[in-house]
Amino acid sequence: xxxxxxxVEKIGSPFSSFIFMLGExxxxxxxxxxxxxxxxxxxxxxxxxxxxxGVLSILIIAVSGWFVGMVLGLQGYNTLQRFGSVSVLxxxxxxxxxxxxxxxxxxxxxxxxxxxxxxxxxxxxKATEQLDAMDVMAVNPVKRVIAPKFIGGIIAVPxxxxxxxxxxxxxxxxxxxxxxxxxxxxxWSQMQGSVSLHDDVINGxxxxxxxxxxxxxxxxxxxxxxxxxxxxxSSATTRTVVHSALAVLALDFVxxxxxx
Amino acid sequence: xxxNLVSLSDVSFAYSEDKPILKSINLEIEQGKITxxxxxxxxxxxxxxxxxxxxxxxxxxISRVFGQDMANLSKKxxxxxxxxxxxxxxFGALFTDMTVAENVAFPLIENTNLPISIIHKMVAMKxxxxxxxxxxxxxxxxxxxxxxxxxxxxxxxxxxxELMLYDExxxxxxxxxxxxxxxLIKKLNDNLGQTAVLVSHDIEATMKIADYVYFxxxxxxxxxxxxTEVANTSNPAVRQFIRGExxxxxxxxxxxxxxxxxxxxxx
Numbered sequence: 240x241x242x243x244x245x246x247v248e249k250i251g252s253p254f255s256s257f258i259f260m261l262g263e264x265x266x267x268x269x270x271x272x273x274x275x276x277x278x279x280x281x282x283x284x285x286x287x288x289x290x291x292x293g294v295l296s297i298l299i300i301a302v303s304g305w306f307v308g309m310v311l312g313l314q315g316y317n318t319l320q321r322f323g324s325v326s327v328l329x330x331x332x333x334x335x336x337x338x339x340x341x342x343x344x345x346x347x348x349x350x351x352x353x354x355x356x357x358x359x360x361x362x363x364x365k366a367t368e369q370l371d372a373m374d375v376m377a378v379n380p381v382k383r384v385i386a387p388k389f390i391g392g393i394i395a396v397p398x399x400x401x402x403x404x405x406x407x408x409x410x411x412x413x414x415x416x417x418x419x420x421x422x423x424x425x426x427w428s429q430m431q432g433s434v435s436l437h438d439d440v441i442n443g444x445x446x447x448x449x450x451x452x453x454x455x456x457x458x459x460x461x462x463x464x465x466x467x468x469x470x471x472x473s474s475a476t477t478r479t480v481v482h483s484a485l486a487v488l489a490l491d492f493v494x495x496x497x498x499x
Numbered sequence: 500x501x502x503n504l505v506s507l508s509d510v511s512f513a514y515s516e517d518k519p520i521l522k523s524i525n526l527e528i529e530q531g532k533i534t535x536x537x538x539x540x541x542x543x544x545x546x547x548x549x550x551x552x553x554x555x556x557x558x559x560x561i562s563r564v565f566g567q568d569m570a571n572l573s574k575k576x577x578x579x580x581x582x583x584x585x586x587x588x589x590f591g592a593l594f595t596d597m598t599v600a601e602n603v604a605f606p607l608i609e610n611t612n613l614p615i616s617i618i619h620k621m622v623a624m625k626x627x628x629x630x631x632x633x634x635x636x637x638x639x640x641x642x643x644x645x646x647x648x649x650x651x652x653x654x655x656x657x658x659x660x661e662l663m664l665y666d667e668x669x670x671x672x673x674x675x676x677x678x679x680x681x682x683l684i685k686k687l688n689d690n691l692g693q694t695a696v697l698v699s700h701d702i703e704a705t706m707k708i709a710d711y712v713y714f715x716x717x718x719x720x721x722x723x724x725x726x727t728e729v730a731n732t733s734n735p736a737v738r739q740f741i742r743g744e745x746x747x748x749x750x751x752x753x754x755x756x757x758x759x760x761x762x763x764x765x766x
Contacts, residue, residue, distance in 0.1 A: 383609075
């Protein structure tokens with residue numbers, strides 16, 4: 240009986256921790272929403288965060304998008320050639336990027352580059368009592384530090400996704416048109432004919448904005464939860480990347496089912 | 500009758516039930532005086548400061564700050580109360596993404612509606628008060644430990660608080676920086692009429708500037724009085740602490756728990 244109880248506890252513990260974490264995330268989100276007004280009145284704080292998490296991620300996003308586009312072009316060309324449909328390569332590259340790969344990969348790359356940085360910064364601010372100092376100076380750290388980072392993330396992810404998509408399409412164009420001698424006009428006209436502004440472009444960006452909310456929330460939450468030690472901050476940054484990647488992939492399935 | 504800015508009556512606090520940090524302590528902080536709270540590491544000194552600043556709330560007992568019962572204050576009231584107090588953290592806790600001037604200006608910008616030209620002047624005045632006028636544009640990582648502590652002091656006094664809380668202000672400082680910091684604390688107290696609570700385990704510097712001293716051990720107040728009274732106390736634990744002796748009152752050993760024999764393989 241005792242062993243059975245221990246077994247059930249062992250199985251149930253991760254679930255109860257998960258539910259507890261969801262509750263904590265909800266609580267933090269409500270505190271951030273309350274603090275949004277404060278952050279919006281101080282646009283320089285948001286601009287600084289967009290620079291840190293968005294502008295400094297431009298290179299990794301553009302380069303990754305370019306290579307993903309090139310791979311899509313190459314794989315797409317090989318597969319489509321078997322069916323004599325290479326003319327739709329432009330549509331394939333664009334739809335794959337706009338609907339799925341752009342939002343998902345941009346969000347995961349954002350979590351790895353900027354999200355981990357946000358977690359480490361907040362974790363170190365906590366470890367060095369900077370958040371406590373702010374609190375004692377009658378300034379709410381959630382409003383002053385967390386809310387601007389959260390808004391910055393929500394703005395940056397869709398913009399980075401748009402960049403990833405554009406760069407990927409150019410990568411696909413480079414492989415399809417420049418290297419494999421596909422007709423330039425066919426590549427662009429097929430894409431223009433099959434891509435819908437609302438269904439593909441806007442829905443993809445809405446997806447990206449939702450991923451931005453999730454990744455930014457996980458990043459700030461893990462920063463606040465980090466133990467004030469070197470090991471604690473390191474574990475928190477790892478958790479940010481792992482949890483964000485899992486959340487983005489799981490949410491992508493749900494969003495795709497509803498949106499497309 | 501003494502005018503007390505802070506009064507703790509039978510206050511107990513614990514993060515978890517099996518590990519009490521403060522055990523029914525009674526403490527009074529008189530207005531305009533420097534009151535030191537001394538004791539070894541882990542005795543509960545910093546927890547007292549956290550109670551006074553409203554970062555934590557007592558599990559039992561009454562803690563009054565500026566005459567207000569902290570247990571009955573809303574979050575908004577606590578924030579309002581904090582504008583009347585300043586706190587110097589153990590390692591300064593300067594904001595590393597801001598310059599020295601921005602650090603000192605921070606509480607002024609956040610808590611007042613003063614024009615920026617006045618804030619510039621006030622920042623210069625506060626930095627002059629701690630002898631660091633030339634550091635305005637420097638980043639915290641360009642400062643020495645002693646300088647960083649003084650910048651943090653300038654930031655803590657930016658709003659001219661009535662009550663100053665100092666958490667181990669002398670830790671890790673060289674003798675010159677230590678004396679400068681002690682002198683500044685005394686000067687600020689005398690010139691601005693501030694009340695100060697000084698948590699420290701530096702005997703010499705603290706005894707020199709404090710008006711009244713509380714001694715803590717294991718979450719309890721074991722002695723209190725003026726520095727002279729405490730220096731001549733008959734309490735063996737306080738005597739041992741002041742003289743830094745290896746006695747029986749303060750043990751440096753952490754006792755073994757149940758199962759110790761088992762781990763050694765003796766069972």
